[in-house]
Amino acid sequence: MTPARTAPRDANPRGRRAARSAGDERESAILATAERLLAERSFAEISIDDLARGAGISRPTFYFYFPSKDAVLLTLLDRVTEEADAAAGDVLDRLAEDPRARWRELIGRFHETFGAHRAVVLACAQVRGTNAEVRRLWATVLERWVQAITTAVEAERRRGAAPAGLPARDLAIALNSMNERVWYATFAGDGPAVADADVVDVLLDVWLASIYRDTTAPPAAGTGQIVSPGDRYR
Structure with a gap:
């Protein structure tokens, strides 16, 4: 859900003329x-x-x-996702500190950003089926987040914090897609929907159960509590 581990974004967001000042x-x-x-x-x-x-x-x-007005919507979407990326920062690089806290921090920052721009998020979701440009931009953004989560899950497995299981990429796709749908329902009031105040905790438990097969997540690295993944999930 964050591009911290991927290539830099294009210098000019889609749909805007390159010659203008960003502060216009x-x-x-x-x-x-x-x-x-x-x-x-x-x-x-x-x-x-x-x-x-x-x-x-x-x-x-x-x-x-x-x-066009489509270009305006594309620019708004680009800015919202850029803001979400900036809010996420290096959270995924700090998972070993406290996995549960870091995953909650990541999901919470995305929820806060998307919630602050829910009108843009909902508009893009609603037009995506008929607007190829919005669909392409969102697919690019989602792929970046999927790659970041894939890398994070694989790292957790390598250090013994998460057990082996489904391909990390498939898991990352499913989790990101779930977030997208849950947020849409909550922001749109499109029932059944999770209450806004509960979204982060609900998503967090599903993420932890999917990645670690345990909603408590493993202890922070360096605590001396060494438990093998096989023992933790019996």
């Missing part, structure tokens, strides 16, 4: 308007005129910044 106030106004409107109505109901008006610019000026 008009671009920021367009993006802020889009996120505000997404909290009020569906993406299909938002027009370019709505975005231009909300940003205090003309329709022709809008096109200087974005070629």
